[in-house]
Amino acid sequence: MHDDTETSTSWLSPDDLETARSLVPMVYVEAIPIRVDGSGQLTHLGLLLRVRPDGSISRATVAGRVLHHERVREALVRNLEKDLGPVALPRLPASPAPFMVAEYFPDPIISGYHDPRHHAVSLVFVVPVDGDCQPTQEALDLSWLTPDEIMAPGFREEMAGGQERLVVAALAHCGALP
Amino acid sequence: MHDDTETSTSWLSPDDLETARSLVPMVYVEAIPIRVDGSGQLTHLGLLLRVRPDGSISRATVAGRVLHHERVREALVRNLEKDLGPVALPRLPASPAPFMVAEYFPDPIISGYHDPRHHAVSLVFVVPVDGDCQPTQEALDLSWLTPDEIMAPGFREEMAGGQERLVVAALAHCGALP
Amino acid sequence: MHDDTETSTSWLSPDDLETARSLVPMVYVEAIPIRVDGSGQLTHLGLLLRVRPDGSISRATVAGRVLHHERVREALVRNLEKDLGPVALPRLPASPAPFMVAEYFPDPIISGYHDPRHHAVSLVFVVPVDGDCQPTQEALDLSWLTPDEIMAPGFREEMAGGQERLVVAALAHCGALP
Amino acid sequence: MHDDTETSTSWLSPDDLETARSLVPMVYVEAIPIRVDGSGQLTHLGLLLRVRPDGSISRATVAGRVLHHERVREALVRNLEKDLGPVALPRLPASPAPFMVAEYFPDPIISGYHDPRHHAVSLVFVVPVDGDCQPTQEALDLSWLTPDEIMAPGFREEMAGGQERLVVAALAHCGALP
Numbered sequence: 001m002h003d004d005t006e007t008s009t010s011w012l013s014p015d016d017l018e019t020a021r022s023l024v025p026m027v028y029v030e031a032i033p034i035r036v037d038g039s040g041q042l043t044h045l046g047l048l049l050r051v052r053p054d055g056s057i058s059r060a061t062v063a064g065r066v067l068h069h070e071r072v073r074e075a076l077v078r079n080l081e082k083d084l085g086p087v088a089l090p091r092l093p094a095s096p097a098p099f100m101v102a103e104y105f106p107d108p109i110i111s112g113y114h115d116p117r118h119h120a121v122s123l124v125f126v127v128p129v130d131g132d133c134q135p136t137q138e139a140l141d142l143s144w145l146t147p148d149e150i151m152a153p154g155f156r157e158e159m160a161g162g163q164e165r166l167v168v169a170a171l172a173h174c175g176a177l178p
Numbered sequence: 179m180h181d182d183t184e185t186s187t188s189w190l191s192p193d194d195l196e197t198a199r200s201l202v203p204m205v206y207v208e209a210i211p212i213r214v215d216g217s218g219q220l221t222h223l224g225l226l227l228r229v230r231p232d233g234s235i236s237r238a239t240v241a242g243r244v245l246h247h248e249r250v251r252e253a254l255v256r257n258l259e260k261d262l263g264p265v266a267l268p269r270l271p272a273s274p275a276p277f278m279v280a281e282y283f284p285d286p287i288i289s290g291y292h293d294p295r296h297h298a299v300s301l302v303f304v305v306p307v308d309g310d311c312q313p314t315q316e317a318l319d320l321s322w323l324t325p326d327e328i329m330a331p332g333f334r335e336e337m338a339g340g341q342e343r344l345v346v347a348a349l350a351h352c353g354a355l356p
Numbered sequence: 357m358h359d360d361t362e363t364s365t366s367w368l369s370p371d372d373l374e375t376a377r378s379l380v381p382m383v384y385v386e387a388i389p390i391r392v393d394g395s396g397q398l399t400h401l402g403l404l405l406r407v408r409p410d411g412s413i414s415r416a417t418v419a420g421r422v423l424h425h426e427r428v429r430e431a432l433v434r435n436l437e438k439d440l441g442p443v444a445l446p447r448l449p450a451s452p453a454p455f456m457v458a459e460y461f462p463d464p465i466i467s468g469y470h471d472p473r474h475h476a477v478s479l480v481f482v483v484p485v486d487g488d489c490q491p492t493q494e495a496l497d498l499s500w501l502t503p504d505e506i507m508a509p510g511f512r513e514e515m516a517g518g519q520e521r522l523v524v525a526a527l528a529h530c531g532a533l534p
Numbered sequence: 535m536h537d538d539t540e541t542s543t544s545w546l547s548p549d550d551l552e553t554a555r556s557l558v559p560m561v562y563v564e565a566i567p568i569r570v571d572g573s574g575q576l577t578h579l580g581l582l583l584r585v586r587p588d589g590s591i592s593r594a595t596v597a598g599r600v601l602h603h604e605r606v607r608e609a610l611v612r613n614l615e616k617d618l619g620p621v622a623l624p625r626l627p628a629s630p631a632p633f634m635v636a637e638y639f640p641d642p643i644i645s646g647y648h649d650p651r652h653h654a655v656s657l658v659f660v661v662p663v664d665g666d667c668q669p670t671q672e673a674l675d676l677s678w679l680t681p682d683e684i685m686a687p688g689f690r691e692e693m694a695g696g697q698e699r700l701v702v703a704a705l706a707h708c709g710a711l712p
Contacts, residue, residue, distance in 0.1 A: 012201060020201040023194050024246055027203045027299045039607040040626025068202055069297050071281060071289065073573040091625055092574025094660050096281075096709040099629070100531065101274045101301065103249060111249065112534075119247050121205045123279065123299075126628050169528035175456065175630040177521040178468075217429035218448025251395040269447055270396025272482050274531040277451070278709065290712075304450050343711040350703035353452040353634065356646075368557060376557040379550050380602055383559045383655045424558055425653050427645065428637060452635045457657065459606060459630075467605065475603050477561045477657075479635065 011067060021118040027066040028122035029075045030102065032170040033084065033129040035144060040128075042176040044144035045167060047159075048083060048135060057140070058160040061167070063122065072096060072123060080127065083139055089131030098123035099173045102166055113162040126170050147171050147178045189245060199296040205244040206300035207253045208280065210348040211262065211307040213322060218306075220354040222322035223345060225337075226261060226313060235318070236338040239345070241300065250274060250301060258305065261317055267309030276301035277351045280344055291340040304348050325349050325356045367423060377474040383422040384478035385431045386458065388526040389440065389485040391500060396484075398532040400500035401523060403515075404439060404491060413496070414516040417523070419478065428452060428479060436483065439495055445487030454479035455529045458522055469518040482526050503527050503534045545601060555652040561600040562656035563609045564636065566704040567618065567663040569678060574662075576710040578678035579701060581693075582617060582669060591674070592694040595701070597656065606630060606657060614661065617673055623665030632657035633707045636700055647696040660704050681705050681712045 012020070020026070033046035047059040064079035066072060073092060080090045102122040108114035113122075135142045149155065150171060156164045171177050190198070198204070211224035225237040242257035244250060251270060258268045280300040282293035291300075313320045327333065328349060334342045349355050368376070376382070389402035403415040420435035422428060429448060436446045458478040460471035469478075491498045505511065506527060512520045527533050546554065554560070567580035581593040598613035600606060607626060614624045636656040642648035647656075669676045683689065684705060690698045705711050 016201050020198055022246075023190060023198040024202065025205045025244055025248075027205055034628060036626075036628055038626075039605075039611050040628055041607060042628055066203055066299065068200075069283065069288075070203075071573075072279060072299065073575060077573050091662070092570075092572075094568060094570055094574055094576055094662055094708045095633070096279045097276055097707075098279070099275055100528075101250060101276070103274075105247065110247075121244065121250065121301075128625070128628055165528075165533040168524075168533055169531075172456075172521075172525035172528040173631075174628045175525075177524055212450060214448075214450055216448075217427075217433050218450055219429060220450055249395075251397060255395050269484070270392075270394075272390060272392055272396055272398055272484055272530045273455070275529075278706075306447070306450055343706075346702070346711055347706035347709075350634075350699075350706040351453075352450045353703075355699040355702055372557050376554055378602075379546060379554040380558065381561045381600055381604075383561055422559055422655065424556075425639065425644075426559075428635060428655065452637075453633055454631055454635070457606060457630045457632070461603065466603075477600065477606065479655075 026118050026120040028063055028104075028120045029066055029072060029079060030122045030124040030166065031062040031076055031080055031090070031127045032124065032167065033062060033080075033088070033090065033127050033133070033142075034170070034174065036128045042147070042171070042174040044146055045150060045170060046129065046133065046142050046144050047167070048139040049141040049143065050139055052160060059158045060160070061124075061163055076125060076127070082136060084129065084142065085132070085134030085136050087131045088129050088133045091128045091130065093125050093127070098125050100124040100166060100169050102162070104161065108162075111162075112165070115161060124166055126173060147176045151178050204296050204298040206241060206282075206298045207244055207250060207257060208300045208302040208344065209240040209254055209258055209268070209305045210302065210345065211240060211258075211266070211268065211305050211311070211320075212348070212352065214306045220325070220349070220352040222324055223328060223348060224307065224311065224320050224322050225345070226317040227319040227321065228317055230338060237336045238338070239302075239341055254303060254305070260314060262307065262320065263310070263312030263314050265309045266307050266311045269306045269308065271303050271305070276303050278302040278344060278347050280340070282339065286340075289340075290343070293339060302344055304351060325354045329356050382474050382476040384419055384460075384476045385422055385428060385435060386478045386480040386522065387418040387432055387436055387446070387483045388480065388523065389418060389436075389444070389446070389483050389489070390526070390530065392484045398503070398527070398530040400502055401506060401526060402485065402489065402498050402500050403523070404495040405497040405499065406495055408516060415514045416516070417480075417519055432481065432483070439491060440485065440498065441488070441490030441492050443487045444485050444489045447484045447486065449481050449483070454481050456480040456522060456525050458518070460517065464518075467518075468521070471517060480522055482529060503532045507534050560652050560654040562597055562638075562654045563600055563606060563613060564656045564658040564700065565596040565610055565614055565624070565661045566658065566701065567596065567614075567622070567624070567661050567667070567676075568704070568708065570662045576681070576705070576708040578680055579684060579704060580663065580667065580676050580678050581701070582673040583675040583677065584673055586694060593677075593692045594694070595658075595697055610659065610661070617669060618663065618676065619666070619668030619670050621665045622663050622667045625662045625664065627659050627661070632659050634658040634700060634703050636696070638695065642696075645696075646699070649695060658700055660707060681710045685712050
């Protein structure tokens, strides 16, 4: 689930953002923070806890819009800092290619990724994080889960918009499926 | 260089397209057609020959906009058919992740990828093509180049907007640098 | 589970193969055959049915050793033909980089990938297959499974040696997790 | 060019190593160290300076054999420490999949990658390095080169065995081709 506060930082008025959304797909970046051991092996995967517009609570990735004239890397840095705080020390990927692309649509049937607000094409990256994470803004918390916890029955239901599949794909990409 | 005829197929009026371009980055797909041998090894790489807005001629990748509510795969199929004709038989990649992302800006300094019309985030794919290619619409021709021809001095100057680097990156990705 | 008939095609005597296995890791290739639709989207994933050394039956990937002085691509072609027959029409990947590496050890604890015979480093590729598959040699059958069937409870137990994780990783890589 | 001192650390006698090399391909790991800026963008690429067996000097990647029963990650850590010293602080990749595979043969024609000693299948990784690098053992020096220096005429001749193509491929993979 993408956050709903983008309008405050996007240098677009709510009206302009609505206009853009009605015309073209939005470009998003999405980061899945991980903890790794000394050999680079994933040990934990981090997920935000958010209150959704309907008042329910769900786990979520770090996500946000790529602004007009902003580099993808800058958008990743900005959104990681927004959601994890200023001392998370994310290690941004050396390659600009995402490990996955998620296509969010208002109609949940089209791709299985669902965002009621708009059509968004999201570039998804796995980002090792070394420092202290202090969830900020609208995130209630950040929790670190083991691969076993993520693959346990019931985990799927804790996420929304199809993002649970991005989390499993991140585990698979890191060779960390239990 | 992206083509300039998108407006005719984009289901957006020129005015609406201008509005969108002034507010947010555009989502593009870009395909680099290749010929492969029986073991999948790249033998040739295909480039379009286009007349640029200033009347000069340059080589170009297959590229086009992802439309509102269109899947990335559909945009790839549509743009490949538009540029290579209906019997090119492209083999679309099984993974939705591009091998490269190119960020085009009106200011050529920002990323080295340049498009005077807008800020575009382009998902770039290598696409093996088995069939007959019949360049259509505004492309003058499609030519198949060997890795040696691509790496020869002077090739860089035949492309525009920084795309020559995507072509070298495609060769490298396919283990085909000479 | 790797097949046990490699010795017959490896141009090594059983004694020489035993010697090599006792000294260094073996290089393997592993292919996960898939069916795709016209836009490249995975619809089915193919798995062999094999009798294991202990008489039990399990599903397995296409796998085999890279021979001395053999290219990785040649090993892929040879093993795909051995397991799927001569008219499977596999589309070998354009990139020589595997989407995953699996490290098999005689001790199942080390990596979760287990092969009682040796330490093997396996380069794993997803291979779209267009033609008729006629399992040959020791494979009893090839079956095509949907993503839903693969993620259903109980599927894990139908595979051995940790390979069920490669199958899930292949689905994830192809953006096909249900 | 791979180093010639592996026998001393490989827990194989020279005779056993010769035997293994005569029977099967060797498994190698290869690391290309890079410096990145705060957004993960490559700024420099590190290459060792080595004396080759014939007395000439060439630039080389960090490379070494994967030992019997050793994990690929452990081999990467061990070889990075051997060549860059104990305080280089390499950030090992989260994904076990290499960005490239290089196949070295005694016959330089087969793949363009050449090692007179043996057939080796090398898993190649890009490794951001944060700390101080103190080349050890047989490496004379480590130098950090910019993308422009690597793509300059004449650079190719400073490397051997085809490795210059791995360096260009690493730049391309990191979106850093000039």
